[in-house]
Amino acid sequence: MSGIWQQPGPGPWAGDPQLSRGRRISEPAPAYRTEYQRDRDRIIHCSAFRRLEYKTQVFVNHEGDLFRTRLTHTLEVCQIARTISRALRLHEDLTEAICLAHDLGHTPFGHAGQDALHDCMREYGGFEHNLQSLRVVDILEERYAEFDGLNLCFETREGILKHCSIRHARDLGELGRRFIDRTQPGLEAQLANLADSIAYNSHDVDDGLRAGLLDLDQLQELELTGRLLNEVRRMHPQLESRRLVYEMVRRLIGELVADVIETSRQAIETAQPESPAAVRASDERLIRYSEAMDRQQRELKEFLFRQLYRHHRVYRMASKAGRTLRELFQALLDDVALMPPRQHARSRELEQRDGAKGRARGVADYIAGMTDRFAIDEHERLFDPRRLT
Numbered sequence: 001m002s003g004i005w006q007q008p009g010p011g012p013w014a015g016d017p018q019l020s021r022g023r024r025i026s027e028p029a030p031a032y033r034t035e036y037q038r039d040r041d042r043i044i045h046c047s048a049f050r051r052l053e054y055k056t057q058v059f060v061n062h063e064g065d066l067f068r069t070r071l072t073h074t075l076e077v078c079q080i081a082r083t084i085s086r087a088l089r090l091h092e093d094l095t096e097a098i099c100l101a102h103d104l105g106h107t108p109f110g111h112a113g114q115d116a117l118h119d120c121m122r123e124y125g126g127f128e129h130n131l132q133s134l135r136v137v138d139i140l141e142e143r144y145a146e147f148d149g150l151n152l153c154f155e156t157r158e159g160i161l162k163h164c165s166i167r168h169a170r171d172l173g174e175l176g177r178r179f180i181d182r183t184q185p186g187l188e189a190q191l192a193n194l195a196d197s198i199a200y201n202s203h204d205v206d207d208g209l210r211a212g213l214l215d216l217d218q219l220q221e222l223e224l225t226g227r228l229l230n231e232v233r234r235m236h237p238q239l240e241s242r243r244l245v246y247e248m249v250r251r252l253i254g255e256l257v258a259d260v261i262e263t264s265r266q267a268i269e270t271a272q273p274e275s276p277a278a279v280r281a282s283d284e285r286l287i288r289y290s291e292a293m294d295r296q297q298r299e300l301k302e303f304l305f306r307q308l309y310r311h312h313r314v315y316r317m318a319s320k321a322g323r324t325l326r327e328l329f330q331a332l333l334d335d336v337a338l339m340p341p342r343q344h345a346r347s348r349e350l351e352q353r354d355g356a357k358g359r360a361r362g363v364a365d366y367i368a369g370m371t372d373r374f375a376i377d378e379h380e381r382l383f384d385p386r387r388l389t
């Protein structure tokens with residue numbers, strides 16, 4: 001291992017609060033924290049973060065208490081990313097801030113909710129959860145006296161916006177620039193993206209088995225999980241199945257994490273970026289899987305897509321969830337006065353500025369902010385005449 005890995009603290013390639021492109025509205029520096037710690041703390045205190053507890057990851061919140069929610073998913077992403085961040089001498093506070101915020105813009109009911117809302121918003125500029133996460137931290141949180149949103153640092157906002165179409169990138173100014181110029185984001189943003197996939201691939205295997213929608217024979221057929229199952233069975237031939245599953249899942253996280261650390265360490269050593277600016281100008285992403293692991297994790301991801309996300313039980317729930325959101329959207333768009341007064345006023349304001357597009361955006365903001373149970377309840381309140389309130 002070469003000398004650069006022995007030194008303490010972040011390397012020259014890491015995000016650096018001293019070199020930050022700053023906040024949209026400048027503020028005095030925090031007394032006891034780095035700027036990125038302040039971002040992390042603002043995210044944890046915001047109301048969109050607390051709502052993650054009641055939003056679907058794959059299984060709708062009321063299907064069972066042991067399944068991952070958006071909140072526990074977020075914590076798993078964060079914990080995986082911090083391990084990798086420290087090993088690669090990235091900025092751990094920035095890594096943490098990006099990971100904690102990465103799913104703030106998710107609708108209720110997971111991907112089914114996002115697809116339904118995107119469908120509803122098709123003629124009004126569409127709906128995309130990455131952009132919505134940014135909208136939450138830039139505009140929608142109303143907590144501070146001097147600004148809307150959380151006024152986060154550029155680097156945290158950059159990390160939250162992991163994908164973006166060129167059309168939207170043009171409206172985002174400096175933040176959208178990298179999608180137009182095709183340059184890279186900082187390493188902490190690159191990492192948050194991969195840590196997200198490590199977390200969901202592993203916990204969806206666990207949740208899918210728990211729900212009885214996947215079985216171990218299927219996982220035995222895949223290269224990655226098959227190898228890990230063999231290893232656990234060899235070491236512990238009598239192990240009961242719940243522990244067998246967990247021993248496999250922890251190895252799965254461990255292997256993916258180790259592969260990203262080793263592969264990225266070599267990439268950083270080869271590229272020797274002298275600053276976060278050099279990382280951004282680099283031709284390729286430096287945080288990545290090895291080719292072999294990338295192939296294996298893709299096989300697992302495709303398997304989960306076919307067997308879990310499209311399983312008829314998940315599909316039926318997703319279809320119901322989609323219908324609920326579409327009906328909510330239509331009713332609220334037809335009469336924005338059905339929304340609570342604050343959201344109603346906001347939608348009117350947006351309508352004055354952007355016409356029908358603005359009105360629809362106000363409705364989408366309201367719906368995207370709902371938890372699963374709030375959306376179900378609001379649907380009942382609007383459509384069931386027996387409900388008094």
Ligand code: MG
Nearest residue numbers: 073102103196
């Ligand atoms: Mg995620």
